[in-house]
Amino acid sequence: MFFCFRWILIxxxxxFSFDDAQCIWEALWSNYLTPDLHLFFALAILxxxxxxxxxxxxxxxxILKYVNNLAGELVYGGLLQDAEMWYHKYTYLKARRPxxxxxxxxxxxxxxxxxxxxxxxxxxxxxxxxxxx
Numbered sequence: 001m002f003f004c005f006r007w008i009l010i011x012x013x014x015x016f017s018f019d020d021a022q023c024i025w026e027a028l029w030s031n032y033l034t035p036d037l038h039l040f041f042a043l044a045i046l047x048x049x050x051x052x053x054x055x056x057x058x059x060x061x062x063i064l065k066y067v068n069n070l071a072g073e074l075v076y077g078g079l080l081q082d083a084e085m086w087y088h089k090y091t092y093l094k095a096r097r098p099x100x101x102x103x104x105x106x107x108x109x110x111x112x113x114x115x116x117x118x119x120x121x122x123x124x125x126x127x128x129x130x131x132x133x
Contacts, residue, residue: 011028011038012041012074015070015071015072016072016074016076017076023076024076024079024080033087034087040084040087043083044080044086045070045074045079049070052066053066
């Protein structure tokens with residue numbers, strides 16, 4: 001998540017309006033659920049833009065540019081709820097893993113992504129770019 005470094009460093013200040021940033025800071029700094037809620041919040045943002053990133057087969061540099069261009073463009077509504085959902089899904093998967101097997105986010109995530117998205121009411125996501133078909 002190196003391309004999200006600025007988000008975490010300045011706690012999403014550039015990505016949202018000042019009023020929205022204050023609401024986000026209040027949630028993040030209250031240690032609600034976990035002191036690492038900022039990571040799940042960043043995941044919620046990335047998941048909103050997942051289709052755009054994957055459909056355009058973006059390289060690391062392209063993702064970095066895309067993420068930096070989101071500054072001031074993100075909508076706060078629903079992101080905290082999505083971050084909370086991802087936290088609960090992570091803790092659920094972590095609790096179900098075998099004792100000696102290291103936790104891999106990729107395998108359970110890939111296998112359960114469709115199920116998670118149908119089970120939870122995600123916030124609105126951006127429209128994917130028009131296809132060239």
